[in-house]
Amino acid sequence: GDSVTQKEGLVTLTEGLPVMLNCTYQTIYSNAFLFWYVHYLNESPRLLLKSSTDNKRTEHQGFHATLHKSSSSFHLQKSSAQLSDSALYYCALSGRGNYQLIWGSGTKLIIKP
Amino acid sequence: EAAVTQSPRNKVTVTGGNVTLSCRQTNSHNYMYWYRQDTGHGLRLIHYSYGAGNLQIGDVPDGYKATRTTQEDFFLLLELASPSQTSLYFCASSEGWGLNYAEQFFGPGTRLTVL
Structure with a gap:
């Protein structure tokens, strides 16, 4: 079945450093949509x-992501982390066509001064 | 004005107790969802519905019932609450499927504690 993997449960970074949160997915649907x-x-x-x-x-809001179907990935990036970026981030897949989103387990991002 | 509201915002009950969580959306969305959120597990789908009177089973339905009485209102029922159901519960709504319709809008959450 469809699945979403977020390998990192916790990411801790210093303010000003780049952010990259990983998201990979599996689905049989060629027209899948991904969300953060x-x-x-x-x-x-x-x-x-x-x-x-x-x-x-x-x-959006300084973050960016690129869907790469060849590698089934949709990683979230930001060039420079801010303290206010500290939050829980979920990657989600809409692939089944039955109105559910398939959620990753989430990545907690902590930005330190 | 908030488009998805939940009540109560906090609830404490005892093991074996009966709890009803309420959700109302004013987005005119067809789809509504109940999730629980636990550390290490993320958001897990309990039940969802695509219209009044409809109910679909999610990924973690055991111990939960749900009822969609109108397009706006979706209820989650715990008839014999257990400590394992202590969690943060979110209700959400969406228009449908597809890139422009699958976005889910969440309520503020209900924190449930079962002693």
């Missing part, structure tokens, strides 16, 4: 960005 959600403490999870066509970069 962000969950700040004491708030609701919300959409950060969503995939576009194969090999096309999408950007």
